[in-house]
Amino acid sequence: MSELRMPGASAIGGPTAIQVARDREDVLVGNEIIRHRLSTRVVHWTVAVFFFGALLTGMPIWSPVFGWMAFLFGGLSVCRWLHAWLGVAFAAALVLMFVLWAKDMLFDKNDKRFNVFEYLKFSDKEDPNVGKYNAGQKFFFWAAVVGGVALLLSGIVLWWPALFSQGLRSASILLHDLAFIAFFVAIVGHIYLGTAAEPGTFQSMTRGTVTKSWARLHHPRWYREVTGGAKGDRS
Amino acid sequence: MALQGLEIRRSSASLRGGGTGLRKLPTVAKYIDTSTCIGCKACEVACQEWNDLPNAQTSGPSQGTYQTLPTMTANFWNLIKFREVESQEHGLQWLMRKDQCMHCDEPGCLEACPAPGAIVQYVNGIVDVDPEKCIGCGLCETGCPFDVPRYAQSTNKMAKCTLCVDRVSVGLEPACIKACPTGCLQFGDKTALVEAAKHRVEQLHADGFAQAAYYDPQGVGGTGVITVLKHGDHPEWYGLPKDPTVPTTVSVWKRVLHPIGFVAMAAAVFGAIGHFMAYGPKKPKDTSKDTGGEV
Numbered sequence A: 001m002s003e004l005r006m007p008g009a010s011a012i013g014g015p016t017a018i019q020v021a022r023d024r025e026d027v028l029v030g031n032e033i034i035r036h037r038l039s040t041r042v043v044h045w046t047v048a049v050f051f052f053g054a055l056l057t058g059m060p061i062w063s064p065v066f067g068w069m070a071f072l073f074g075g076l077s078v079c080r081w082l083h084a085w086l087g088v089a090f091a092a093a094l095v096l097m098f099v100l101w102a103k104d105m106l107f108d109k110n111d112k113r114f115n116v117f118e119y120l121k122f123s124d125k126e127d128p129n130v131g132k133y134n135a136g137q138k139f140f141f142w143a144a145v146v147g148g149v150a151l152l153l154s155g156i157v158l159w160w161p162a163l164f165s166q167g168l169r170s171a172s173i174l175l176h177d178l179a180f181i182a183f184f185v186a187i188v189g190h191i192y193l194g195t196a197a198e199p200g201t202f203q204s205m206t207r208g209t210v211t212k213s214w215a216r217l218h219h220p221r222w223y224r225e226v227t228g229g230a231k232g233d234r235s
Numbered sequence B: 001m002a003l004q005g006l007e008i009r010r011s012s013a014s015l016r017g018g019g020t021g022l023r024k025l026p027t028v029a030k031y032i033d034t035s036t037c038i039g040c041k042a043c044e045v046a047c048q049e050w051n052d053l054p055n056a057q058t059s060g061p062s063q064g065t066y067q068t069l070p071t072m073t074a075n076f077w078n079l080i081k082f083r084e085v086e087s088q089e090h091g092l093q094w095l096m097r098k099d100q101c102m103h104c105d106e107p108g109c110l111e112a113c114p115a116p117g118a119i120v121q122y123v124n125g126i127v128d129v130d131p132e133k134c135i136g137c138g139l140c141e142t143g144c145p146f147d148v149p150r151y152a153q154s155t156n157k158m159a160k161c162t163l164c165v166d167r168v169s170v171g172l173e174p175a176c177i178k179a180c181p182t183g184c185l186q187f188g189d190k191t192a193l194v195e196a197a198k199h200r201v202e203q204l205h206a207d208g209f210a211q212a213a214y215y216d217p218q219g220v221g222g223t224g225v226i227t228v229l230k231h232g233d234h235p236e237w238y239g240l241p242k243d244p245t246v247p248t249t250v251s252v253w254k255r256v257l258h259p260i261g262f263v264a265m266a267a268a269v270f271g272a273i274g275h276f277m278a279y280g281p282k283k284p285k286d287t288s289k290d291t292g293g294e295v
Helices: A007-012 A038-062 A064-072 A076-105 A109-113 A135-159 A166-194 A212-218 A220-227 B042-050 B108-112 B139-143 B175-179 B190-206 B248-279
Strands: A027-029 A032-034 A209-211 B008-011 B028-033 B079-087 B091-099 B119-122 B127-129 B150-152 B157-159 B185-189 B213-215 B225-229
Touching (some): A032 A212, A032 A220, A038 A076, A064 A076, A076 A135, A109 A135, A166 B139, A166 B248, A212 A220, B042 B079, B108 B248, B185 B190, B190 B213
Parallel strands (some): B028 B225
Antiparallel strands (some): A027 A032, A032 A209, B008 B119, B119 B127, B150 B157
8 A cells, every 4th residue: 555655754754544444443644644544434434334234225115206116126125125224334334334433523602603504605614612413414424324323213113114003103203204204315415525526525434534734724624733833644 | 897888087107097978877886884784794695606715814803793794805805894983972873884996986096096997987987996907006005095905915905895886887796786675785886876875864864863964075075985974973983084085295296296297397408408599618718738647
């Protein structure tokens, strides 16, 4: 991985950013900051794979408009079977994500100042007190957790309709549907903000690193915490 | 499913589905007179035989009832329900009613079904399942106000009474009707059978059953089974819901949440594209500091 070696690190012959990012985060390596260690990224993509698996097997069941998606998996009967198991896998991955990420996602007093409409103006007037995650990201995390629980519980009822009452089944149809629609909208926003809208973000979930200027722009307090007084390679 | 050249009137999960409406056929119906049913179960046997269904292990006698099974199953589509009802007015009543798919004019199962063409309604009103298209999700069970569809683990399909569409489409009456020894079961054009039911209800009125009525619930657009009840004011005594409708949630889901969902999904995608065009990417203005390692 010498081609990935950054100037700052290679100059002193220390580990490269990608090597450090295997088990550490919130550290500066050369000119890069490790934002997500390997385990964080693996959890994220595990959740993502099962999410999209469940999404693509669920949408053809939701509406015949998306019936063509069923052919990706071998037909609607396969989808009906696979969707349930992918849903379970998604929920399991979500539990793991919750355990590993929850403490970083607790709201603090700075988050009260967050206004999503102001934020989306991209005015560059970022609150200097925004830490590693802004309030919008934290909200997305908690919404995903709540939505995931709603999908799991209603999904279990829909999986074995004979075991539950008509009222519970009817409620589950609506809950599953509402959670799905909310998730779809949220995931579009999530992908947009993580790729095209904010360049430099996507690599934090692949390589695990961001540039200093990225951190300074989007997460000023986190940037100060990571770089601290240390102006060298790593804190 | 035994589609025998019958045109389809309605088809599940088919946005622009339905028949061409070119070939008109009268709506057919079963007529069940519970007041002359003797509970012989010939209809149950005929149903099993004609549809080549495996023999059911009866459980009734050990439960203190004549009823063959506690409920219909995926292999048992026609079940006479035996009920003992006590009331001040009539004392102890032993009521029996042949139960099967009601072949609703507005079938909740068809409305709830997500698999295109898995549940169809033929032009003569018969509601049928196509096992080849059924995905075994069980949503029809939630859509049905009469608790009729049964999911079979062994086949991963739903099964229910077909109103012997294979017999009806070639001009025969359903097997259960053919087997009935008392004539309490009849089959034919629904309008004619409604007249017969009205006539029978008048007879029952004259016989002292002032509340006699026939059951053809309009909440599901009427059913393909017309049931004459001595106690028409108490359909629940016979195990029939008083005012059945397609569950509101199923209608809300398909008719309200679906459109909302499509709009929300499109709004999210086009909103993101529009936002990108209006506000552009948010990126660091000055990246020269990146090389310095300074704040």
